[in-house]
Amino acid sequence: MTNPTRKSILLLLLLVFLGACSGGLAENESPVDPAQLAIGKRVYESNCATCHGAQGEGQPDWKYPVNGVYPAPPHNSKGHTWHHPDAQLLEIIAKGGGLPNSAMPAYADILTPDEVVAVLDYIKTFWGRQEREFQAQVTRQRSGE
Numbered sequence: 001m002t003n004p005t006r007k008s009i010l011l012l013l014l015l016v017f018l019g020a021c022s023g024g025l026a027e028n029e030s031p032v033d034p035a036q037l038a039i040g041k042r043v044y045e046s047n048c049a050t051c052h053g054a055q056g057e058g059q060p061d062w063k064y065p066v067n068g069v070y071p072a073p074p075h076n077s078k079g080h081t082w083h084h085p086d087a088q089l090l091e092i093i094a095k096g097g098g099l100p101n102s103a104m105p106a107y108a109d110i111l112t113p114d115e116v117v118a119v120l121d122y123i124k125t126f127w128g129r130q131e132r133e134f135q136a137q138v139t140r141q142r143s144g145e
């Protein structure tokens, strides 16, 4: 093998390696198994979409309480769900909202723990790549990795 060929093979390998490191995911593409996402979508659409919106858009004027009760916040990139680590989001879904008079129901008796994880995986498909990467990092920091 001549030297230039070897060099270009090495360069190609390097590019493939770098591509693998960046995850190679398109905007909004989920690294999660499609079967898991299908479960999450079903759970979301039958339990959460009425309040949080079919695409996670939330209720109008969600930052302003009506008679002391906050409307449902968005789960898309415009909300703040992606600011929080997995553990906190899973706990809110299982135990209900933390605000006084929260309209957010507790799902621990309605969904299985696997369904709670699946619905969170589905919510993550509403985020762009930046939000997803930020939230993955917050989750790693919180779990002490």
Ligand code: HEC
Pocket: 043, 044, 047, 048, 049, 050, 051, 052, 070, 071, 072, 073, 079, 080, 081, 082, 084, 089, 092, 093, 096, 097, 098, 099, 100, 102, 103, 104, 105, 107, 119, 120
């Ligand atoms: C009856 C309306 C309603 C339904 C149904 C509902 N939520 Fe909520 N949810 C809320 C409200 C209101 C809040 C904000 C108040 C709070 O956190 O106490 C909230 C907050 C949340 C949060 C925290 C968001 C954040 O940015 O911190 C998560 C996560 C969440 N909901 C997930 C779900 C999931 C998953 C479902 C379905 C399994 C669901 N919700 C169903 C009303 C609802």
